[in-house]
Amino acid sequence: MAKIHYNPDACIACNTCVAQCPVAAVNADFPGPRITGPASQRFRIMGNIDEETLHFCANCKNCDISCPHNVPISAFNMIARAEFTKKNPFSLRDWMLSHGALLGRKLGLVPAWLRNVGMLNPLTRRLLDMLGISASAPLPQFAAQTFKQRMRTYPQPASQRKVALFPGCYIDLYDPQTGLDLVWLLNKAGYEVIVPNNFDCCGLPMVANGFMEDARANARSNWAELSSWCAKGIPVLTACPSCNLMFNRDLAEYFPEIATGTAALRDAQEFVLECVERGELALPAPDPQAQPMLYHAPCHLRAQGLGLPGLSLLQAVFGKAVRNADAGCCGISGSYGFKKENYGIAQSIGQPLFETITKSGVALTTSECGTCRVQIMHGTGKPCLHPLSLVRRRLELQH
Amino acid sequence: MNSNSDVLVVGSGPAGLFAALVAAQRGKTVRIVTQGAGSLAICGSNIDVLGYAQGQRIDEAPWAAIAQLAPEHPYSLVGEHSIRSALHCISALCAKAGSPLSHADEEKNTLVPSIVGTLKPSWLCPASAQGNSLLAARRVLVAGIEGFKDCHPALVARQLKRYPELKQASFQTVNLIMPPQPRKRTLSPLDVARFVDSPEGLAWLCRSLRPYASTADVLVLPPVCGIEHSGSVMATLGKEVHCPVVEMLSIPPAVGGLRLRAILCRELAALGVNIVENATIVRAETAGKQCLALISKGTGGERRYTAKHIIIATGGILGGGLNMSPTAAQESIFGIELPLPEVIEDRSQEAVFGDHYFTRMGVQVNADLCPVGADGAVLFNNVHFVGRALGGYDYATEKSGLGVAFATGWAAAHKV
Amino acid sequence: MNQATVVIIGGGATGIGILRDLSMRGVHAVLLEKGGLANGTSSRFHGLLHSGGRYAVGDNEAAKECIEENTILRRVGKECVEETEGFFVATKHDDPEYARAWVSACERAGIAAQPVPVAEALRLEPNLSPNISTVYRVPDACVDGFRLVWHNAVSARRYGGTLLTYHEATGIEQANGRVCAVLARNCQTGESLRFECSYVINAAGSWSGQIAHLAGLDVQVSPDRGTLIAFNHRFTSRVVNRLHKSADGDIFVPHGSITILGTTSSPAPSPESNRPSSAEVLRLLELGEPLFPDIRQYRILRAFAGTRPLYSAGSGAGRSASRGFHIVDHAEEGLHGMISIFGGKLTTYRLMAEKLSDLVCAQLGVSTPCRTATEPMVRPPSAETLAKATKYFPMHSTTLAAHRLGEALETVVNTMDAEPEHPILCECEMVSLAEIDYVARDPDTHSLHDVRLRTRMGMGTCQGTFCSLRAIGALTERNVPLNLSPTEDVAQFLQERWKGVRPALWGTQMKEIMLGRAIYAASLNLDGAIHEQQ
Structure with a gap:
């Protein structure tokens, strides 16, 4: 683990993060990121701290985004959570929520409809509720076939120009269509898409639930896989902001011994924009008839310092019809909002976003992050699609 | 990835956001790249112009004092017209957003109370401050909130009485009781302001203050009158309480600054200004006296931002725009060296509030706010510095922080 | 009379x-x-409870006294002592001959000095330089003077x-x-x-x-000045001494949440000569670097100096x-x-x-024998008080407060029991209002400075930026008869802190100072009010 994570020196207690923390804004028990992060860190080094409020942190990264001094605030919290998980009784619920990929694989033999019936029927939901997963939480439904399964038979024109795709658990298990939309766009830009078999879950849910060692194991194999593709000069893309954040930022913070070399996962939206720039993909002029829609910027995307390429893409094809909702965090933060004790917090955090969407009267919303989309649909009843899916629709419509 | 715009602004504090906004209003395409949420999250919403000069408090005529400032002072560089235009512009913006700012008098400073019972000369205040209504009052109510750790009315009243201006006033104090709510955190003004943003919170505040309207000429409160809806909160208080309300200046996390930030960000979004968050500029590409591009580090590699004009609003030491080591002081993007006395003790004075060298340290610029070297020659023609990255003034002592930020932001936006 | x-x-x-x-x-x-x-001097030293190792070679008699007293104090003053143990560490540049002499001197003085493999030492103290060659473990400890x-x-x-x-x-x-x-x-x-x-x-x-x-x-008696540096965090969890002939800047002591590096030695014109200089601070960093190579990246909270009486x-x-x-x-x-x-x-x-x-x-002609070596200073708080205390001291365990307060813990906890709010006024060192209130009411407390020394309020990251004004407000509100005011007491508090930061005015701590100026001068106009309030 990087030494810097033990070093809280950069924090000057300016309280900027306290003002920007979505959890602290709606919950009066959470002392805020400065206290649980760098301030407590000084006492953690003494081995002298109870962590009674640490569980409130959603790992949404708004503290990191707002900090003017580059303090790794959320990393302090996640590392402390890992230590806490090590020393305290094991939560089956947290394990389940953070090992979705493994569960998905194990359940893979069971048909999706049966899995969905198994997981989402009222009885199971009551059982899950007893385990600590809120009965009201918008758990996503398993897709009939995973993205990887669909890709095995997906016809692609062969090309010398290749890209590899890291689908991430959400697209693979619950939302293969978004992945296929990306493949469609990449094919259109003249790329053949490879979906490597050896990638595992990026590990972010494990970190967020305190299973740092499991995350380390995934990081090790994922990084080796990523590096091998990058070494071949084949870019590896992902459409999921959280996976991208985990690979490109968190991995280096938590496991610097693993994240060596120059390998990098690429934001798929940014890559598609670059295809346009290079003239590989022609975008139609903005559609004057486009129906108005609101875009939600996932916190984990905002944390990456690469701007909002998905929004730029949307604006390129829909013009002023698409606007940034700019109404803060949706509240879900991965599996955080699924947990019984956090469900209410997550809904309160999302309220301003839900209201912005509802008041705007738009019929359609869009966001890159899978669980953000689930949360927005849950909070507003309006459909929420990945920007790439909308771009594909627009391009298809044009033909 | 390469991104181009007419104007690239680095930093999202008051100077950066405002420069971006004015440039966008003037029809430019603007992109902001920022690391962190800027200093508005920790400063108040009162816009100071100039409160002190040569150690003397300026109550009457800041403009005359501004005219007397040293030639290297940012105000001297941009001139009175820019300052007045900037203040007019921000006032109009706040009024449009429903949170108007007010003056004591067209040409005078207003004395605003703080949570430690001091008075500060300021220029534009939230409408709630209602000019110098505190100084005009004979009966002052200082209200706190039960359970606050940052503001204690007994202290405020005792300290305010020590001002000759308030000798004649009588003070009463009260701690308002928030509706009970289970919580482990100690309340801050931010918590209460968020509560007051809600209809039930506003009703509570009106209900709590109304009984004092008949026994006081002015109600002095911590900054709790809402954030997102502060304009309508103030308006409702005016209608329901029938007594002028003055908000005190407080410590971070800042309610007032968050109001201004919300207004600026909303307007920027409406103007289509792109903000790249959590991105640190790691270096500049330059050719002669031109800056060609700034390179940022984000996930998955570097990104290159090109623009015809670049506005640097990275702040001073506090914001990270200037860095200081034992041996050198440097501007953080271009590495512009700032002159520095060799002996560390010579950079400051023994008295904590003394006239320190380090507090005025910053980038030297010409009238176009372009950086100049020690010999006075321009370093980059298309780079403009705004806000606290500039040298030649000590905003904390002279109380000119937001004034300089907005004035230089406005001026830079008119150079592009 | x-x-x-x-x-x-x-x-x-x-x-x-x-x-x-x-x-x-x-x-x-x-x-x-x-x-x-x-x-x-008792609050202006590095806070090391010597095992005697430091003196073993030069003054074996003093070393014997140290180890005996060290053992006694762990027993009778455990509230003041943190049993961290200590390392004596030699780098590749230090004389191995000295290490041999030191080992036998420790044995003579009765100081248990155990060799520690370098790899094990680095595992225990990862911030130590990988270039160290020899490490011994001794029963050093830390003491809050x-x-x-x-x-x-x-x-x-x-x-x-x-x-x-x-x-x-x-x-x-x-x-x-x-x-x-x-x-x-x-x-x-x-x-x-x-x-x-x-x-x-x-x-x-x-x-x-x-x-x-x-x-x-x-x-x-001539005063001899020693300057020390307090760092913002605990980058070593053990006392670390350099295993060489005693010299300047060769002792690191973890002191609660911070680390102290000391010390220098130079003749002082007067016992009050306790203003540290930047030259001393830079010299200490240079001397400390061989043991902790990242030392220049660690944030200095302040420097401070005390005078030793040389007789x-x-x-x-x-x-x-x-x-x-x-x-x-x-x-x-x-x-x-x-x-x-x-x-x-x-x-x-x-x-x-x-x-x-x-x-x-x-x-x-008094024949009563001395009992200070056997009778503990503090009577331990009851289990009931401790149990109650855990409700009110969030974030860190009750132990720190209990050790600070000693028997007064009960009074403080009972006060908290009777009040609806239990704010933590100093968020850097986690000090509660109840504790500050109790100490402020003590007849021996005359200033915010006295409160600071007893509670550690204002001794952490922000160096009193937030808590000093909070404390004054809360104590005024609660009618504590100290008659504190921001224009006098906060200003004085800030002045005292400034004295320690001024010779180390760079890096992150300079940002902290700028934040303090943003709050006290720019926002609150304390600097102006000092001249305007009567």
Whole structure:
């Protein structure tokens, strides 16, 4: 683990993060990121701290985004959570929520409809509720076939120009269509898409639930896989902001011994924009008839310092019809909002976003992050699609 | 990835956001790249112009004092017209957003109370401050909130009485009781302001203050009158309480600054200004006296931002725009060296509030706010510095922080 | 008219130790301290409870005293001691010959020095330089000097001892070759007092030359200044000494949440010469770098300096009690009843007090034996109080507060029990309002500075930026009769902190200073108000 994570020196207690923390804004028990992060860190080094409020942190990264001094605030919290998980009784619920990929694989033999019936029927939901997963939480439904399964038979024109795709658990298990939309766009830009078999879950849910060692194991194999593709000069893309954040930022913070070399996962939206720039993909002029829609910027995307390429893409094809909702965090933060004790917090955090969407009267919303989309649909009843899916629709419509 | 715009602004504090906004209003395409949420999250919403000069408090005529400032002072560089235009512009913006700012008098400073019972000369205040209504009052109510750790009315009243201006006033104090709510955190003004943003919170505040309207000429409160809806909160208080309300200046996390930030960000979004968050500029590409591009580090590699004009609003030491080591002081993007006395003790004075060298340290610029070297020659023609990255003034002592930020932001936006 | 058998001058560890020892033996003693408790050297050192390892080669006798006292203090003053253990670390550039001499000297002194494999040392202390070559483990520990003095004082009071802080000795009266009274001035009120007594103990440390002078005596005590650096976080969890011939900047001590590096040594013009210089700070960093290579990246909270009293024995009619400290009975110079104690170190304060008290008791004919080596200073809080306390001290365990407060924990917890809100005013060092309130009401507390020393309020990351004004507001609201005001007391508090930051004004701590200016000058206009409020 990087030494810097033990070093809280950069924090000057300016309280900027306290003002920007979505959890602290709606919950009066959470002392805020400065206290649980760098301030407590000084006492953690003494081995002298109870962590009674640490569980409130959603790992949404708004503290990191707002900090003017580059303090790794959320990393302090996640590392402390890992230590806490090590020393305290094991939560089956947290394990389940953070090992979705493994569960998905194990359940893979069971048909999706049966899995969905198994997981989402009222009885199971009551059982899950007893385990600590809120009965009201918008758990996503398993897709009939995973993205990887669909890709095995997906016809692609062969090309010398290749890209590899890291689908991430959400697209693979619950939302293969978004992945296929990306493949469609990449094919259109003249790329053949490879979906490597050896990638595992990026590990972010494990970190967020305190299973740092499991995350380390995934990081090790994922990084080796990523590096091998990058070494071949084949870019590896992902459409999921959280996976991208985990690979490109968190991995280096938590496991610097693993994240060596120059390998990098690429934001798929940014890559598609670059295809346009290079003239590989022609975008139609903005559609004057486009129906108005609101875009939600996932916190984990905002944390990456690469701007909002998905929004730029949307604006390129829909013009002023698409606007940034700019109404803060949706509240879900991965599996955080699924947990019984956090469900209410997550809904309160999302309220301003839900209201912005509802008041705007738009019929359609869009966001890159899978669980953000689930949360927005849950909070507003309006459909929420990945920007790439909308771009594909627009391009298809044009033909 | 390469991104181009007419104007690239680095930093999202008051100077950066405002420069971006004015440039966008003037029809430019603007992109902001920022690391962190800027200093508005920790400063108040009162816009100071100039409160002190040569150690003397300026109550009457800041403009005359501004005219007397040293030639290297940012105000001297941009001139009175820019300052007045900037203040007019921000006032109009706040009024449009429903949170108007007010003056004591067209040409005078207003004395605003703080949570430690001091008075500060300021220029534009939230409408709630209602000019110098505190100084005009004979009966002052200082209200706190039960359970606050940052503001204690007994202290405020005792300290305010020590001002000759308030000798004649009588003070009463009260701690308002928030509706009970289970919580482990100690309340801050931010918590209460968020509560007051809600209809039930506003009703509570009106209900709590109304009984004092008949026994006081002015109600002095911590900054709790809402954030997102502060304009309508103030308006409702005016209608329901029938007594002028003055908000005190407080410590971070800042309610007032968050109001201004919300207004600026909303307007920027409406103007289509792109903000790249959590991105640190790691270096500049330059050719002669031109800056060609700034390179940022984000996930998955570097990104290159090109623009015809670049506005640097990275702040001073506090914001990270200037860095200081034992041996050198440097501007953080271009590495512009700032002159520095060799002996560390010579950079400051023994008295904590003394006239320190380090507090005025910053980038030297010409009238176009372009950086100049020690010999006075321009370093980059298309780079403009705004806000606290500039040298030649000590905003904390002279109380000119937001004034300089907005004035230089406005001026830079008119150079592009 | 005030009367006592013994008047002790000097409220550092030695003086308070004597007050406690004499009081426990039934001797009526009064202690006069011109400032707050431990405001001299006892709170201006690195906080190391020596194992004796540091002295083993140069002064084996002193090393023996250290290890004995170290063992005793862990028992009787455990609230003040953190049992961290210590490393002696040699780099590849240090003389291996010295290490060999050191090992055998430790053995002679009875100090357990165990070799530690370098890899194991690096695992335990990952911030240590990978270029170290030899590591030994010794029973060093950390001691909070101020807390030690305070708990001694509380105990002394329980036995009838009288402690008067902010009382400066202004004269020593003598008649027929015997001291008969001490004149003093109450520094708060200006009132003059006279204490009739049979004995005067000069335990004024660096100031002891001045005190001796009051009695017309001349002793050779010269203050020697040591500067230290306090870092923002605990980058070592053990004491780390460099295994070489004792020199400047070779001791790192984890002290609660911070780390202290010391010290320098240079002759000081006066005992008050405690302003650190930037040259000393830079020199310390340079000296510390071989052990902790990242040291320049660690944030300096402040630098501080204290003066050690260097006594030139032999110049007076001194009698050496040991090579570590000196007790001088001035009877040999013709003044009976006047005894001075010089030198020593905080680790051996108890032994010094014992030896001096033995001497006084022998002259008084008091035969009660010394009990300070066996009787704990603090009576431990009840299980019930501890259980209650855990409800109110969030974020860190109750232990820190319990150790600070000693027996007062019960009072503080009961206050918290009776109140609906339990705010933490100092979020950096996690100090509650209830504790601050309790300490502020103590008759010996006269300033925010006194509150700071006892509670650690304002000693963390923000160095009082947030908590000093909070404390003043809350104490005013609660009618604590300290009469604190922002324009005087916060300003003074900030001034004191500034003194420590000024010689290290760079990096992150400079940002912190800028934040403080943004709050106090730009937002609150405290700087202007100082001149405008009447």
